[in-house]
Amino acid sequence: MPEGLRVATIASENGIRHLVLPEKALKCMDHVEDLKSRIDQELNRVLLWFRSQWPALAPSFPEDLRERFLRHVRAPKVSGRKLAGSVLAWRDQHPKVRPDLLSAMETWRKNHKRLTQEMDNLRDKIQAWRTDFYRNEAKRIAEDYAVIGLEDSISGRS
16 A cells, blocks of 8 residues: 555455555645644743743833734734734834844844745645545546445444
């Protein structure tokens, strides 16, 4: 049997055949999860650092920027995309406010964007490949058999 994840078993008068997602596809799925983990770890790291610095930073921020970042400081869970949006607002509207910190946050934002795009694109590519894989297999099965029965192996329903 080929290496990978068995996703279906096809039984016929010719015997039993297993449909297997290749190991390469599984490794790509694992890479997507690794990227997600890395994105989350970097977000948590930058939030922890920013929250620890906030009491000293807050007075130097203009009111609109302070309100934006205060939401991130107080929120138990922060979206990376929303934090990146706040960094963009900082960069575009108040570039002279703490340029040293803005530079660090901008570096995080660019890395976050690159990793997020890589993850999203790879996930989309894998999903399209998997859909095509199943579609082609369904076509082969439909061409070979007049009657096709499906059973949910988890619930046992036909």
